Amino acid sequence: AQTVTQSQPEMSVQEAETVTLSCTYDTSESNYYLFWYKQPPSRQMILVIRQEAYKQQNATENRFSVNFQKAAKSFSLKISDSQLGDTAMYFCAFMKPLNTGFQKLVFGTGTRLLVSP
Amino acid sequence: NAGVTQTPKFQVLKTGQSMTLQCAQDMNHNSMYWYRQDPGMGLRLIYYSASEGTTDKGEVPNGYNVSRLNKREFSLRLESAAPSQTSVYFCASSEAGTIREKLFFGSGTQLSVL
Numbered sequence: 655a656q657t658v659t660q661s662q663p664e665m666s667v668q669e670a671e672t673v674t675l676s677c678t679y680d681t682s683e684s685n686y687y688l689f690w691y692k693q694p695p696s697r698q699m700i701l702v703i704r705q706e707a708y709k710q711q712n713a714t715e716n717r718f719s720v721n722f723q724k725a726a727k728s729f730s731l732k733i734s735d736s737q738l739g740d741t742a743m744y745f746c747a748f749m750k751p752l753n754t755g756f757q758k759l760v761f762g763t764g765t766r767l768l769v770s771p
Numbered sequence: 772n773a774g775v776t777q778t779p780k781f782q783v784l785k786t787g788q789s790m791t792l793q794c795a796q797d798m799n800h801n802s803m804y805w806y807r808q809d810p811g812m813g814l815r816l817i818y819y820s821a822s823e824g825t826t827d828k829g830e831v832p833n834g835y836n837v838s839r840l841n842k843r844e845f846s847l848r849l850e851s852a853a854p855s856q857t858s859v860y861f862c863a864s865s866e867a868g869t870i871r872e873k874l875f876f877g878s879g880t881q882l883s884v885l
Contacts, residue, residue, distance in 0.1 A: 658813075689873075699861065699876035745813060758829075759874065761813035 656681045656748050660762035667736045668770055674721075675731045675765045677746030683707075687749040688722065688729045689759070694742040702744070705729065733767075741769045773797050777862050777877035784852045784884045792847040792880050794862030800875070802865045803845035804829075805837060807858040808879070814861065820845055852884045 657680045667673040679688070690702040705713045705722050712720050717737075721730045733740055746762040775796045784790055796803065801822045806814040816829030818837040826837050834856060836848045845864075849856060862877040 663811075697859065697879040699863075699874075701873045704873065758816065758819070759814075761815070763811055763813040 656683075656686075656750065656760045658746050658748050658760050658762035660746055660765050662765045663763075664766045664768070666768045666770060667733075669736055669738060671736055672732060672734045673736055673767065675733075675744050675746075675767065677729045677731070677762055679727050679729065679746075679748050681727070681748065681750070683750050685751060687751060688720075689747040689749065690718070690720070690729075690731045691745045691747060691761075692740075692742045693745065693764075694739075699745075703731065736769045738769050738771065740767060742767060775862055775864055775875050775877035777860075777880050779880060780878065781881045782883070784849075784882065786853060786884060788852050789848070789850050790852065791849075792860055792862075792882075793844070794846065794877060795844045796862075796864040796875070797843065798864060798866075798875065799842070800864035800866050801842070803839065804863045804865075804874070805835075805845070805847045806861045806863065807831065808861060809858050817847065817860075852882075854884045856882065857884045858882060 659678045686707045688705045692700045692702045703713050703715045703718050705720055712722050717734045719732045743764045743766050745764045747759045749759050778793045804819045805817040808814045815831050817835050820826045820839040823842045838846045860880045863874045865874050
């Protein structure tokens with residue numbers, strides 16, 4: 655069974671600075687997907703970024719980028735130019751693709767990020 | 772567009788009471804899911820429905836039942852609520868056949884069982 659580990663329960667960063675959230679996972683699969691989801695105080699789950707394991711290039715979405723190290727099974731999220739609106743819980747998630755297209759995500763326990771002025 | 776709608780947003784139950792959490796999506800998605808979120812545990816899959824007419828157990832199905840009423844609706848039922856079921860419950864949906872498609876989540880139901 656796949657497992658996802660987020661070893662940082664809480665992190666703090668000042669506005670405009672850069673912060674990196676860590677995520678490691680365990681799987682015997684060679685093809686899979688990795689995700690970072692953001693959950694602000696509103697509780698809404700928002701997809702931040704997605705990485706396909708077969709792609710060597712790290713995914714980037716505006717201020718958000720990942721450092722995907724497949725051999726090390728590591729998938730960290732870097733947030734550049736942090737903004738107050740980035741304050742949220744961040745979840746790392748793993749998905750093994752199935753032929754049916756059904757998505758069965760395995761989530762980590764989350765990292766609470768606080769961005770201060 | 773409403774996306775994924777969950778009702779109710781908050782609920783307090785006494786031990787042994789029953790209730791049904793409702794979920795509806797208007798995106799014509801085939802797959803729907805129920806997750807629970809507990810502090811320090813992340814989100815865990817309770818049940819899922821890969822397509823209309825099918826349901827399957829996830830990681831933590833005990834104490835729950837589900838019904839895929841039609842393509843739009845997927846309900847979660849607690850027959851006899853227990854304090855261990857105090858949690859935030861999320862419904863989600865995705866488009867089957869396109870595994871690159873993301874999950875769309877509802878806004879959650881905060882359930883307290885006393």
